[in-house]
Amino acid sequence: MDLQRVTHHFNNEFNAKCSECGNSHILKDSERGELICSQCGLVIESKLMDHGPEWRAFDFEQKEKRVRVGAPMTYTIHDKGLSTMIDWRNQDYAGKNLRGKNRAQIYRLRKWNRRMRVSDATERNLALAFSELDRMSSHLGIPKNVKEVAAFIYRKAVEKRLVRGRSIEEVASAALYAALRQCRTPRTLDEIAEIAKASKKEIGRSYRFIINKLNIQIPNVDPVDYISRISQDLELSTKVQLKAIEILKKATDFGLTSGRGPCGVAAAAVYIASVIMNEKKTQTKVAKVARVTEVTVRNRYKEICTELNLDVSL
């Protein structure tokens, strides 16, 4: 068994700086051709090598069969998918009994092997957490890279013993929330809480706790990040989307976004853009997909209109 490979997957340090948190401790993940910031987990450079399945798979069995060569390494499997098993029989590959020195060596190997595997509680913890991450991700249609970041964060949390006193589900949800924000594809806490096995309050508490303890730098939520999702849900054209971003930029310059909920601001921008570009959606509909109330959309919309002197004829 290749211990080196299992324990030191991230072996090469790389001389670069993370654009997100300025940290210069960059790791080179040669297996996947990526540069990763050790601080925040940001993938700095990806050579876009496809580790995914060769064909579409329609059920789990097909999926299992249709992957490329071997098991891809992933953070979402509790032992990173690289574990090896050593048989209990003292026989070699051909079935001959092992003797003397060889036999003693196998005993030693088996001992280490046992120590590294699922036997301990940590691994069971991870297995449960990752299946929970899987479930939530598929519910919300979350891309794989974000899920990997979530798994990475969760793994760190376990290493630092931060799960103690909190439920696994709680911390897993928090890790997912953190990952989503890190990857600038934010979802609201409400969205997570809806499908998670923990309440919004608990998730929020755990989230604050782990990013604090792990020193993860999370960029502030930029309302722009919500625009594309809101527009897509409303089936608005790209033109509207660009207009909404333009409006949002101006609104930010006027200080209309600080202290305001990013969802509400984004929703208002999309609403105004939809009116200007003649693809009007109702306040109610915009509010619904943005997960804020109609009233909030209205308040933001009025603020923006008066500040920017926008004349929106209805």
Add this chain to the structure above:
DNA sequence: AAGACGAAAGTGGTTGA
């Protein structure tokens, strides 16, 4: 009938003593 609008009261989280 549906949407837009605004007033008023309620809610949960942050802040500062």
Add this chain to the structure above:
DNA sequence: TCAACAACTTTCGTCTT
């Protein structure tokens, strides 16, 4: 730890299309 506070929500009545 508690009260003040701002942002946001809920609810509801009115007006417009």
